[in-house]
Amino acid sequence: MGRSPCCEKAHTNKGAWTKEEDQKLIAYIKVHGEGCWRSLPKAAGLLRCGKSCRLRWINYLRPDLKRGNFTEEEDELIIKLHGLLGNKWSLIAGRLPGRTDNEIKNYWNTHIKRKLLSRGIDPQTHRPIAAAAFASTPAQQDHNIVTLAAKSSTTTTDDTGGDGGVGRMSSPDGAASHYDIDLNLDLSISLPCHSPRPPSPPPPPSKHSAASSSHREGVCLSLSCHLGLQSCEACRRQIIPNPYVFRYIRPLEEGQHIN
DNA sequence: AATCAATCCAACCGCCAGGGA
DNA sequence: GTCCCTGGCGGTTGGATTGAT
Numbered sequence: 001m002g003r004s005p006c007c008e009k010a011h012t013n014k015g016a017w018t019k020e021e022d023q024k025l026i027a028y029i030k031v032h033g034e035g036c037w038r039s040l041p042k043a044a045g046l047l048r049c050g051k052s053c054r055l056r057w058i059n060y061l062r063p064d065l066k067r068g069n070f071t072e073e074e075d076e077l078i079i080k081l082h083g084l085l086g087n088k089w090s091l092i093a094g095r096l097p098g099r100t101d102n103e104i105k106n107y108w109n110t111h112i113k114r115k116l117l118s119r120g121i122d123p124q125t126h127r128p129i130a131a132a133a134f135a136s137t138p139a140q141q142d143h144n145i146v147t148l149a150a151k152s153s154t155t156t157t158d159d160t161g162g163d164g165g166v167g168r169m170s171s172p173d174g175a176a177s178h179y180d181i182d183l184n185l186d187l188s189i190s191l192p193c194h195s196p197r198p199p200s201p202p203p204p205p206s207k208h209s210a211a212s213s214s215h216r217e218g219v220c221l222s223l224s225c226h227l228g229l230q231s232c233e234a235c236r237r238q239i240i241p242n243p244y245v246f247r248y249i250r251p252l253e254e255g256q257h258i259n
Numbered sequence: 260a261a262t263c264a265a266t267c268c269a270a271c272c273g274c275c276a277g278g279g280a
Numbered sequence: 281g282t283c284c285c286t287g288g289c290g291g292t293t294g295g296a297t298t299g300a301t
Contacts, residue, residue, distance in 0.1 A: 016269075016295085038286065054287075055270065090289060105290075106268055266298075275289080280282105 013047045017056055021046055025053055026061055059102045066098025070107055078104060078112060083126040 013021070028044035034057070037050035046053060070078070074096060081092045089101035089108075096104065113123040122129050 059269070087290065101289075110267060271293075
């Protein structure tokens with residue numbers, strides 16, 4: 001017995017949404033809120049599958065969406081978050097208010113990938129491309145990355161309109177990344193919001209993603225925590241102070257010891 | 260002006276995880 | 281413990297738009 005389809009496809013529209021459909025969806029959600037997506041289309045008088053409605057709402061119709069181009073700060077934040085999280089677009093989107101995972105994913109694939117490549121950085125590993133080519137062991141790779149990073153810091157690169165080369169990835173405060181060798185395991189990232197955040201009302205409670213809960217609570221990115229192997233000190237003590245800050249604890253390399 | 264190529268992005272698809280029966 | 285349903289996620293597709301020739 002095969003998996004039942006999410007909806008009756010024979011009687012649903014596909015493709016681009018019309019203005020009328022948008023209006024129906026908006027009107028329905030305004031009155032009833034986001035609810036059961038499966039039953040929503042019928043209730044709202046739409047010939048769409050629930051999934052399609054959900055996607056349309058989340059990616060396009062939601063009133064809190066930010067429109068327009070990504071800022072340079074958002075660019076850099078996405079790059080850093082991707083370095084930490086990989087292709088976890090919903091988590092990344094959770095750190096960028098008003099942006100959707102789909103939008104970020106598209107932006108990554110069309111703009112940022114190219115931007116990183118032009119910097120000589122592998123968009124998947126966030127490591128200098130050359131390093132991967134001539135290193136054979138992880139230890140060698142690390143060594144080579146260090147060498148490259150050191151070189152780049154003394155060699156001016158201006159390939160992307162002056163916004164930097166490999167060395168740019170090292171944050172000024174010495175936060176750890178793949179791009180520098182300091183083993184500072186405490187990496188905090190947040191939007192460059194300069195004023196102290198008001199005790200702002202958290203975003204409307206949406207069950208839309210786990211990321212939404214990270215607006216309210218810090219997210220521990222410790223690998224062991226993530227895998228459920230153990231909870232890290234920060235988690236145990238609940239000392240993630242700023243709800244808009246990630247705490248990333250990089251796993252130890254093989255043979256590496258805590259001092 | 261016409262054609263082709265490249266790029267963008269909204270939407271779809273399949274899979275997975277969580278929760279309830 | 282198992283099955284099923286639903287929501288959510290990431291990858292991919294294809295139509296629309298823009299740029300180059």
